[in-house]
Amino acid sequence: MSRAFLKNESAEDPVVIPARAPLPPGATNYVTLRGLALLQTELTELENERMQVQLIEREDTERARQLALINGRIANLNQRIATARVVDVRDHPRDEVRFGATVSLHNQAIEAKQANQKLTIVGVDEADASQGRIAFTAPIARALLGKRVGETIELPAKHGTNVLEITEINYEE
Template sequence: MSRGFVKEDDQEEAPFIPPRASLPAGVINYVTPEGLQQLLEERNKLELERTNLVAENDTERRRAMAVIDGKMNLLQERINSARVLHPSEQPDDEVRFGAEVRLKDLQKNILQKFKIVGIDEADVRKQKIAFVAPIARAVTGKKIGEVAEFKLGNEVRELEVLGINYE
């Protein structure tokens, strides 16, 4: 049918569904037990939002439902692909997924601390970085006292592992 015979009200644009943090192709979606719990809580919040949705008209309601449903589909994919790794099952003397790591930048003499977590759990403000982040990959497999080389732009930094803790 020609667009000339379509009412303008029927020409809705598809709503924008914000993407989730990207998981590189072929990489397993590792999560901590807390990370899986966060995903399940997020799903519960979306279900509640969907149930309690209030809209001024049918068009607004349809758009809002489409956004919620889109978010729910992306979230459910992430939940379905999640593979829980328990930090307590990791080797105590080696940096692995779920470790809280204390590092020293040997060039700048700066101390850092962060926990290596899943993609959806990562939050720099809470000192949690994704296991696919370059710094996490650089220190994974290292033991206390070992030095990891971390490339940051044109600069190569040496990071000494000072401590490893699994909670």
Template sequence: MSSAFLKNETADAPVVIPARAPLPPGTPNYVTPHGLVLLRSELTDLETKRAHLQATEVDDENERSRRLAWLNGSIANLNQRISSARVVDAQEQDRIRFGATVGLRIQTGKLAGTERQFTIVGVDQANATQGLIAFTAPLAKTLQGKRIGETVMVPSLQGKEQMEVISIRYGIA
């Protein structure tokens, strides 16, 4: 079992800082304007937690040191991600690009006629359950450059589904 699930960590065990969502090598860190706001808000939250922990008296100095190390590492990772961020504002509104919210209608299979909506965002903002997909995801790559009325073949659990682009909007994410 991973030590991440055990409460009895030793004081000398290394502090594990979770990695940020990966970017393929050489890929710029594109973010939406809202995505940058979210990253900065996350940074403020971590810095507030660090300041609170530094100001709080604790019984276990080793635990404080471990938490501070985790917070400092997380803040460093986040600062690096923010400093590398390239904010992308939509310029070409009639094609699917980064930042687009795309409406799709499934044209084949059991779900024919069903509509889906996705927004193409940066890797740190991506959350599939909220319909936010990273620009590095296969679906986003398939949709890039398409216009309303065009169809795309999208991999699904049932195989490949044909979908039609029914709407493109910008400025939502």
């Protein structure tokens, strides 16, 4: 049987560093102030984890493997922080959707309460669709950018097209 189907890893297997959320080639790594704080918190937690692993007194391949994984994650995170460009939402026009905006939308095809939703346009590392935070690289975010209250966007849906009307634009500082 192929090793791909086995969950057992050995200490001799190569260390695979999990990839961060991708940025399109050449894209600027825009972040909110909250997003930068989250990255810095994650870095502190990884550095603390590395210290704990280093305190283990035995020298074995599993410890070395853990350190290699943590060091790789820290390197990826440091690179992401170094390229982060914080967007100050105070400079944005309040009547136009830009990075950092929280946009209230009404789905014109639905008559129920769930026809309304709020989405905040954030950096790729901060994105969490379950919390209404979408990356600026997402198709819906790209469709919203530059729009104003009362304008609509059309998005392909399972059964046709959703027409979403922008009902409100807010910027948290």
